[in-house]
Amino acid sequence: MKTWKKWLPGAVLLSALGTGVALLAPPHNASAQTTRTTGRPLATELVGGPWLNTPGGKPVTLASQRGKVVVLHFWTFACSNCLANIPAYNRIDRNFNKRDVQVISVHTPEFAFEHVPKNVERRVKALNIHYPVLIDSNEQNWNRWHQQFWPTIYIIDKAGRVRFKHEGEFGSDEAGFTRDIQMLVNEPASH
Secondary structure (H helix, E strand, C coil), rough: CCCCHCCCCCCEEECCCCCCCEECHHHCCCEHHHHEEECCCCCCCCCCCCEEHHHCCCCCCCCCHHCCCCEEEECCCCCCCHHHHHHHHHHHHHHHCCCCCEEEEEEECCCHHHHHHHHHHHHHHHCCCCCEECCCCCCCHHHHHCCCCEEEEEEECCCEEEEEECCCCCCCHHHHHHHHHHHHCCCCCCC
């Protein structure tokens, strides 16, 4: 059972895939915060699939991204807090994609209809997500990364170390998050 299942007052009514299926869902994280990670641990490698938005559905490894800053985010498409962050990820992808920054999405589903790859594919397209998306239906990456909340965002430096972790919506933190990315872009790869 995931931590987010604690129902909070003021639950949000969501519509799933425009099918008229209504869901009553709580906010997935009531208090967003960004923290610097201590000890700069090496990022846990991503496993499984399928992958969207990669040539031929080929997997993206974090090892193959060494020398780049990676913005890795865990989300699910029926989470209102996750959806609130998507425009920020799209902006980061647009503004930094030519500056050695790679956005990678890990879609770990909550509800049965989110486990269906075609549903994820439709939502990714509708949300104008162009960066790689790993469909984590069996929660393998969720568990390997010891996830508790949707959304959770990590910034990984050029050496493959987790430097920042942010749980929840960006809200007014997007500018600070962008500064953290820029700081890591400016660092030498061996820092």
